[in-house]
Ligand SMILES: CC(=O)N[C@H]1[C@@H](OP(=O)(O)OP(=O)(O)OC[C@H]2O[C@@H](n3ccc(=O)[nH]c3=O)[C@H](O)[C@@H]2O)O[C@H](CO)[C@@H](O)[C@@H]1O[C@H](C)C(=O)N[C@@H](C)C(=O)N[C@H](CCC(=O)O)C(=O)O
């Protein structure tokens with residue numbers, strides 16, 4: 437099998453290679469096309485005085501006869517007819533850009549009191565919110581785009597690792613059930629063949645409602661949305677009603693943002709309330725999952741991967757190899773599904789099970805999904821997640837499924853939890869040695885670095901530590917922290933190679949038939965962020981190049 441190849445098996449395949457939005461912004465600082473946000477093509481008009489009255493917004497300037505057809509949070513993305521949200525940020529107040537928004541055709545600005553004062557003379561009437569504009573932006577955006585009630589089923593996925601994967605599996609399953617999917621993930625936003633790269637995991641509410649409105653135009657019947665903890669606490673989901681939300685796992689991440697695990701967990705668990713969703717699905721393998729299930733304020737269905745555990749659904753992995761994992765899922769009243777995912781790891785079966793239960797909970801029968809699949813095989817391609825680069829050339833010495841060839845995977849894992857999941861999986865299915873390479877983010881949760889180094893060295897035979905996005909930090913200092921964790925673990929041979937391009941080639945040169953190389957971190961990304969600059973860098977392209985040089989790809 438070589439299901440991971442884009443353009444072959446996936447209903448979610450990428451028609452064009454995506455480019456990071458930061459780069460798009462630089463190339464095209466003022467954009468009027470769909471490069472930065474997907475919007476409805478035939479928007480409704482909303483009379484601004486009505487909007488002001490409905491949301492208790494004071495008017496500053498004459499709103500009569502003014503209609504909004506869209507919403508934008510960034511002056512550079514404003515399209516004619518937009519309501520511009522001039523919001524205070526960490527660095528600037530958005531109202532400082534009111535004149536640019538007006539020039540680009542904004543009809544008014546939604547802001548706060550200080551924003552209204554800042555924008556005097558900018559030529560844009562204001563709707564002034566008594567609370568932070570974030571707190572009203574979601575509902576206002578839903579009102580402008582008419583997305584308060586959607587016919588489509590809306591699915592939300594949260595957890596520390598695997599959200600993007602579940603979202604893509606959901607889209608593939610919806611496609612199998614004959615339902616047009618739409619998705620919003622860390623990698624992409626996607627409506628039919630219209631795809632844009634994402635800059636946030638969960639878009640700001642202004643962008644999200646525009647996307648939902650376009651999905652409605654395109655008759656999307658099922659929408660899969662990745663939900664970050666940051667989005668929940670920042671009101672990015674306001675105005676969205678999820679039919680089903682899911683939680684898969686929880687482990688250390690984002691402590692730079694939340695301070696401690698408890699606060700991070702509390703942010704995620706807020707999704708399980710009636711203000712956001714009708715019902716939930718929770719993996720209860722861990723105490724955190726059990727806690728979400730117990731404390732949820734909406735009805736939840738529980739999934740366990742352990743036989744006999746107290747849960748509504750049980751998952752059993754029946755077969756696994758590097759080419760994928762087969763499983764049986766059993767639920768209440770005889771509900772069941774037997775199938776496979778073309779990506780390795782028990783956790784991928786868990787991701788698939790979660791997606792299947794979400795559909796079941798939304799009233800989409802599993803039989804309908806199964807009828808659209810061949811022998812239960814879920815044809816999913818997830819950009820940059822366990823993506824096998826060696827599969828693309830089919831230069832396998834031992835043929836598909838053979839154990840004699842070198843395999844190189846690029847992955848997006850960047851947490852201790854994802855490292856453990858992937859390395860445990862490789863421990864079970866890799867025929868030869870595991871060569872693992874990674875680097876860590878600068879200016880992000882620094883407390884997880886030693887743990888990442890330790891887990892990496894415990895789970896691999898050869899570990900190459902390189903640079904990732906150092907951002908404003910000294911890359912050598914980041915590597916030193918990773919190395920400290922790795923060397924304390926003492927299992928793998930540990931190599932430091934700062935330049936990821938050199939590190940990729942080093943990994944290839946060390947590999948012998950049967951070995952598996954896993955490069956964690958960059959996944960689908962196409963840049964490296966160094967000292968405030970985005971330098972073009974695609975791990976997937978780099979690996980392809982190195983494999984060609986070594987004669988392992990045509
Ligand atoms: C720390 C943080 O939350 N930053 C967010 C914030 O930026 P900021 O406060 O720094 O904004 P600012 O630069 O001061 O500008 C203020 C306002 O002026 C506007 N502006 C600014 C410049 C200009 O020319 N024109 C203009 O209109 C901005 O759009 C903004 O509304 O407001 C911006 C606009 O909405 C967000 O894009 C930005 O998210 C940044 C990119 C971010 O990294 N957020 C992180 C915390 C995040 O949300 N991460 C999770 C990750 C989840 C995961 O890894 O699992 C996510 O969901 O992506």
Ligand SMILES: Nc1ncnc2c1ncn2[C@@H]1O[C@H](COP(=O)(O)OP(=O)(O)OP(=O)(O)O)[C@@H](O)[C@H]1O
Nearest residue numbers: 596597598599600601622783821847848849854857
């Ligand atoms: N259920 C899971 N449990 C643990 N690790 C997982 C799981 N699913 C995927 N992973 C690992 O985590 C990595 C990130 O996966 P994915 O992008 O789907 O997660 P995410 O939650 O969307 O992460 P992010 O929010 O950072 O984008 C994968 O590349 C894989 O290594």
